Amino acid sequence: MNRLKDRKALVIGSATGIGREVCRLFAEEGADVAVADLPSQTGKEDLVAELRGLGGEAFATDVDVTDRGQIAAAIDTTIDRFGHIDVLVNNAGMSISARPFVEDSDEDWQRIVSVNLLGVAVGMRHVLPHMVGRGYGRIINTASQLAHKPSPENAMYCATKAGVVALTASVAQEVADRGVAINAVCPGPTDTPMWRASDPDWNHWKIASLPAKRIGEPREIAWAYIFLASDEASYMIGQSVSPNGGDVMW
Numbered sequence: 001m002n003r004l005k006d007r008k009a010l011v012i013g014s015a016t017g018i019g020r021e022v023c024r025l026f027a028e029e030g031a032d033v034a035v036a037d038l039p040s041q042t043g044k045e046d047l048v049a050e051l052r053g054l055g056g057e058a059f060a061t062d063v064d065v066t067d068r069g070q071i072a073a074a075i076d077t078t079i080d081r082f083g084h085i086d087v088l089v090n091n092a093g094m095s096i097s098a099r100p101f102v103e104d105s106d107e108d109w110q111r112i113v114s115v116n117l118l119g120v121a122v123g124m125r126h127v128l129p130h131m132v133g134r135g136y137g138r139i140i141n142t143a144s145q146l147a148h149k150p151s152p153e154n155a156m157y158c159a160t161k162a163g164v165v166a167l168t169a170s171v172a173q174e175v176a177d178r179g180v181a182i183n184a185v186c187p188g189p190t191d192t193p194m195w196r197a198s199d200p201d202w203n204h205w206k207i208a209s210l211p212a213k214r215i216g217e218p219r220e221i222a223w224a225y226i227f228l229a230s231d232e233a234s235y236m237i238g239q240s241v242s243p244n245g246g247d248v249m250w
Helices: 017-028 044-053 068-082 106-134 155-178 200-209 218-229
Strands: 008-012 032-037 058-062 087-090 137-142 180-185
Touching (some): 008 017, 008 068, 008 106, 017 218, 044 058, 058 068, 068 106, 087 218, 106 155, 137 218
Parallel strands (some): 008 032, 032 058
């Protein structure tokens, strides 16, 4: 407990799934949390009430990561409300049903790149001057185990998540000596709305390929974010932490 006492965190993509559990664990560990998600996404206010019940401060804000102004506004609002940001989690993401690569349209590519990769980049770019100016910060980007072990008929998602891993490692090298640590979490199959909306045949194939022979629970994944946000991870720079049921091993 209290590994994140008095820390101020913004979690983008936090109303459901892994992001929601990250918010809960952050609050349990003592952080104040800004809950950011799509304007249409329900559940933000209920989560805020739950986080406040854990003893910290929390508020909700709307952000569509395809709108660069909304990302900037969410970061600026968090700084205004909390005084500063110690931890930014870029967790917003999307997928498209498995299908052959040749069936992917330009519009599909533009949409998924805008959410999964550019959304992360813009969040990092906007918060970094603030963190570097303070001489402290933690940025945690959500990638995927598919960044390290791409699957067939999922080219767009795999490519964007591999891009997040590369982006994380590149920018981490620029700011590590100025007190800012940037890392990525690469979850394996996890029981989230995105997983449940996926092609059942693909899901069954994926589970069968896992050494653990089961999908993960969001809370199991969220502990990786606690570690990376904490002082215990002060020497973790540009890394990909992989809670994935053994799908990718190093």
